[in-house]
Amino acid sequence: MKSITVRLFASLREAAGQSVVHLELENEARVVDVWDALCDSSSDLEPFHGRALVALNRRYVSTDVLLSDGDELALFPPVSGG
């Protein structure tokens, strides 16, 4: 099993009602498995699936990347700083 910390920001954080989620996932887990776990606990996150940006340990990644034990995964909407 892998222990993954998921951080949520902006509209995703509000939809989930929390900013940090700790998940225990199977060894072959990928980002899509994180989405499945999150949407199981909060259906309000479903609309974000497919358009959210994904950062693994503070770097942008694609959703098929394999997760490792202790990873910090961040999910957030397209950015709007400036």
Next chain:
Amino acid sequence: MSEERRFELTRDELDVNAIVKRVMAPNRGAVTTFVGAVRDHHKGRRVRYLEYEAYPEMAEEVLAQIGQEIRERWPAVDDVCIVHRIGHQDVGEVSVVIAVAAAHRVDTFDASRYAIDRIKEIVPIWKKEVCEDGEFWLEGPESMTPPDWE
């Protein structure tokens, strides 16, 4: 704000002159400064104030990455400082300051423009508009929104 840092998020008010001074040096004759401020309207809505949220650890790393990209694209640029404010910001307050320094002015304008465009593309910061008629998260840079969406 820390005096020495070049890529920084802060909740404090931004001091434009202090940020410009960070990149000034005797061998640098040009500093181009971009100042972003909170506007009182957006897409026909009256904005009361903005709330900026960030993924702070990553945002500072991505700001530094933008600085590195500028050094690679414009080797004549000697120094770059970007400070972005987060949290509550009233209309007219300064949300971001970019200062680009070089011996001569050539390239400092382009590098400054590049920095603000990249911030709006890749730095994990989000603004929520608090308006008379509700609260709205802005998602994605305005430059990516086709005019006919408005």
